[in-house]
Amino acid sequence: MNDKSRVTAVLGPTNTGKTHYAIDRMLAHRTGVIGLPLRLLAREVYDRIVKARGPSVVALVTGEERIVPERVQYWVATTEAMPEVGADFVAIDEIQLCADPERGHVFTDRLMNMRGLHETLLLGSDTMRPAIAALVPGVQFMRRERFSTLTWAGSKKISRMPPRSAIVCFSVDEVYATAELIRRQKGGCAVVMGALSPRTRNAQVAMYQNGEVDFLVATDAIGMGLNLDIRHIAFSGTEKFDGRRYRPLFPHELGQIAGRAGRHTEPGTFGVTGDASPLDEGLIEAIENHRFQPISRLMWRNAALEFGTVERLIASLETTPQSEWLTRGREADDLRALKTLASMPEIRDLLTHPKDVRLLWDVCRIPDFRAISAAEHATLLARIFGFLRTGKVPGDWLRRQVERIDKTAGDIDTLSKRLAFIRTWTYVAQRSGWVSDESHWRAETRAVEDRLSDALHAALTQRFVDRRTSVLLRRLKQKESLLAEVNDKGEVTVEGEFAGRLEGFRFHADPNATGDEAKMLSRAAYEALRPEFHLRADRFYNAPDTELDFTEQGGLMWGSSAVGKLVKGAEPLKPGVEAFVDEEAGPDIAEKVRRRLQHFIDRKIGTAFEPLQALKNDETLTGLARGFAFRLVEALGVLPREGVANEVKELDQEARGLLRKHGVRFGQFTIFQPALLKPAPTRLRLVLWGLDQGLAEFPESPPPGLVTIPNLPDVPKGYYTLSGYHPAGERAIRIDMLERLADMLRAQDSRAGFEATADMLSITGMTLEQFSGLMAGLGYRAEKGERPKARAETAPADAPAPEAADHEHPLTEEESVLAAETRAKWEAEQAARKAAEAEATGEAAEEAAPETEVFYTFTWAPRPRGGHRRPERQGQGQGQGQGQGDRQPRPQGERGPRRERSDGDKPREGGKPFEGKRRGEDNRGERGERGPKGKPRHDGKGKPRHESPKSFEARPPRAEKQADPDSPFAILASLKNKS
Secondary structure, X not given: OOHHHXXXXXXXXXXOOHHHHHHHHHHOOOOEEEEEOOHHHHHHHHHHHHHHHOHHHEEEEOXXXXXXXXXXXXXXEEHHHOOOOOOOEEEEOOHHHHHOOOOHXXXXXXXXXXXOOOEEEEEEOHHHHHHHHHHOOOOEEEEOOOOOOEEEEEEEOHHHOOOOEEEEOOOHHHHHHHHXXXXXXXXXXXXXXXXOOHHHHHHHHHHHHOOOOOEEEEOHHHHOOOOOOOOEEEEOOOEEEOOOOEEEOOHHHHHHHHOOOOOOOOOEEEEEEOOOOXXXXXXXXXXXXXXXXOOOOEEEOOOOOOOOOHHHHHHHHOOOOOOOOEEEOOOOHHHHHHHHHHOOHHHHOOOOOHHHHHHHHHHHOOOOOOOOOHHHHHHHHHHHHHHHHHOOEOHHHHHHHHHHHOOOOOXXXXXXXXXXXXXXXXXXXXOXXXXXXXXXXXXXXXXXXXXXXXXXXXXXXXXXXXXXXXXXXXXXXXXXXXXXXXXXXXXXXXXXXXXXXXXXXXXXXXXXXXXHHHHHHHHHHHHHHHHHXXXXXXXXXXXXXXXXXXXXXXXXXXXXXXXXXXXEEEEOOEEEEEEOEOHHHOHHHHHHHHHHHHHHHHHHHHHHOHHHHHHHHOOOOOHHHHHHHHHHHHOOOEEEHHHOHHHHHHOOHHXXXXXXXXXXXXXXXXXXXXXXXXXXXXXXXXXXXXXXXXXXXXXXXXXXXXXXXXXXXXXXXXXXXXXXXXXXXXXXXXXXXHHXXXXXXXXXXXXXXXXXXXXXXXXHOOOHHHHXXXXXXXXXXXXXXXXXXXXXXXXXXXXXXXXXXXXOOOOOHHHHHHHHHHHHHHHHHHHHHHHHXXXXXXXXXXXXXXXXXXXXXXXXXXXXXXXXXXXXXXXHOEOOOOOOOOOOOOOOOOOOOEOOOOOOOOEOHHHOEOOOOXXXXXXXXXXXXXXXXXXXXXXXXXXXXXXXXXXOOOOOOOOOOOOOOOOHHHHHHHHHHHO
């Protein structure tokens, strides 16, 4: 071999620039061919040469892709697809794959038989030096050293893996599981596997190279010449399944993969994850120094095949090599498929000529991309061979196969399977003469593969990359500040990616983020939200009180955002506040928010409880009046009379007058300020009471406008009082309405018994049945009865004769005759009408039973000490019953319970009552001597005026019926009018 046809073996570890050197040497020649171990790597090299020489002179040939321009000069191909052309230059990359059990025989064949006219380069590991020296005469060796150092970094958990790391796995399931873990903890990763299409692989690698993600999860295919910016390689395991069994990785395989760490002169490290066992020291030293045991056996298969018969073809494929450096590899997939098809009678009958055997062998070399089962693959090959035996693969049949695959919907596994299926038809379309319209089907299958590749890339990115997290991580490394935006819904976006919600002055990260991702999101968001906190605090401090509110559980709201809560203060009317501000916002903002909230609640209390505050601050109140005022302030303006009965009795008229000036009303059951019974003060009073009592959950105020509410047994009575209600039976009635009802009850004779009036039912909004329960709760006994209901007849049957209708104006003889005729006519008509009604209803014409109505008679039922007492009319000397158990009622023989005087009813000297009482203040003192309309309740001689009880119905009065104009009574009326 002369200098013009030299063979050079360029050997050395990874990152020595061997492939780059081969490309430069090929471009120095007029023509050249380079064989690469992976379709992915072939595409990468093709793109580099196209960039240097243009697409018109560069060809790409792989099993599934064929780009061959007319003026081709440089061929880039996978090792299996290297064309046999007379090129000036030939290079074979990763020549150490001659020892691979599955593909080794192809590389060995190229090693021994593929030569360039002027130069041949064999690129690979230094472990191939002895084998190449023995099998290639005259070969020259070139040793290339690694540009960077490679050192052992030990074992690290994935959560502590440094950026720009690649985790190497040895199964698809393990790749997916590791990628998912990295997405949760690191924001995402790129995925690279040998089964990916070049388009998908390039998109994933570009995502890693551009810095969108800092981590890469790959299979051992990463060791075959993929040049990436990787600083650290971590092995998730040290065993792999090679298609037959699980076996430990060879040292040179570990070294080939680990050597991908470090780019050009940048040093790299390698190690294992927490799931893998650490490497032993000898293996670590071998990888660091790139010293491995030389390869002593190369896989070989006879290339001189005989196609006379299928038996002779199989025998030639199973020929034993003659060199000690060569050995037969395991049975390859194509040989296994050939044996399977040759055993089928329908196939053997078609093998009548050597060209049929050659065609069958070409069909058997279709790779099993689908990897479903050997039998399924053999069935497909038999179908294709049947088509090719008589012509070409039918276009309609091939179209149906492609259309079933051309679907971009589905998950990662589904898309991966479709990609594997389309690769079969891409391979078929690349074979010359197998399809009718080669250019169409090559373009069609390539387009389907591209669509599926894009869909798979999108699915991988969506599942294994959190773009929000990756964007934030990338920007956090930069010096410039992050751009944060908060919309009107409180959604926080940082650099356009959703990060969480800002509610008031607290940031809530996206709940879908967990672990390290949530921490990173919070860090990025707070970094960007610092100016937003200051702007929002200024806006909040200057906001009007109308934008703020409090909840019934003591929360403080700014619009729809919670910004704080009330806390117990020194006094019920002086609560404190606690601001909801994130610690990252700073103490200044927290104090600013707290001051604004305190101003708001102080003004709210001052406005709602203005009458109570005025009462508290009135310095003119002294003695008992001032003490009673403080009792009322402590009770937040509503004080049950039963608890302060003695204090009320001790108040003189002057003290009561001073308290009345502040709107204090001394009611029969409650002492209160009417202005504080409105919904707004009531709602705030319950919150302040809940704070003062230290309740875990505050009671809610009743809906406004209700006169009565249910009296629940498990609710303390104090709640009803503070809500402005008084419990009575099964219902609780509003305090002010109860006092109005008490005024009405004093006008009734409670000993003789009375019935409810329409006014009583109206102010309570109750039915008669419900009202009886209310009265029972107030200390009255209700007796139920029934009576006939008064019924007005339009024309009664027993009406007097016309002539007797008016004794003052007797009828004339002519008028009497006319009236008698008219009456007879009318009675006949009425009888006919009633008969028709009875016949229509099928009922007997009987007299309808009279209607009845229900009524209740209420009488005062004194309770034992501790029960409510009801005052009778003042003329009867009955007591007021202002408290429970004030005094015992008189014995049964007396007229009624002894009267309890309060407010302005203390007797003066001589036994005469005080006459200076005001109207409408005290329930006993204001109208104690007069009835509801101002009429005296006695007959002027000191004796009580007794009125007979009246009957009332709990329904509106009936509409008056119009008289029948044809009735004799109407005629008589008209005759009288004429007279």
